[in-house]
Amino acid sequence: LFAAGYRYRVCNKHLPGKPDIVLRKHGAVVFVHGCFWHGHGCKLANIPKTNQQFWLSKIKRNLERDKLAIITLTASGWEVLMVW
Numbered sequence: 116l117f118a119a120g121y122r123y124r125v126c127n128k129h130l131p132g133k134p135d136i137v138l139r140k141h142g143a144v145v146f147v148h149g150c151f152w153h154g155h156g157c158k159l160a161n162i163p164k165t166n167q168q169f170w171l172s173k174i175k176r177n178l179e180r181d182k183l184a185i186i187t188l189t190a191s192g193w194e195v196l197m198v199w
Contacts, residue, residue, distance in 0.1 A: 130193075132184025143194040146181070153198050154178050 116123055116136070126136045127144075134144035150159040154174045162170050185195050 131187040132181065134188075134195075141190060141194070143196060145196045145198060146147060147198045148158075148181075150199055152177055153181060153199075157199075 116138075121138060122140065124137045124139070125135060127134055130137065130144065130145050133144065135147040136145035138144070148155065151161075152174070154160060154177065162174075188195050
């Protein structure tokens with residue numbers, strides 16, 4: 116991004132969801148999501164065989180938290196992009 120001329124900040128803890136990249140000038144935030152932790156549903160997001168109830172609950176909470184962060188950010192005028 117920097118080489119392409121974009122100026123950004125990483126891991127802004129003051130915005131909902133703590134976006135990984137913030138492009139303030141463009142009013143955009145980027146979340147870099149791991150397939151497992153954010154329930155992408157691809158083959159890389161397999162639930163472990165042990166303690167499945169815990170992992171399903173954990174991933175469900177992550178999805179709910181992500182959804183709330185996206186709603187809050189878009190309501191505040193931010194453009195939200197997710198990269199898997």
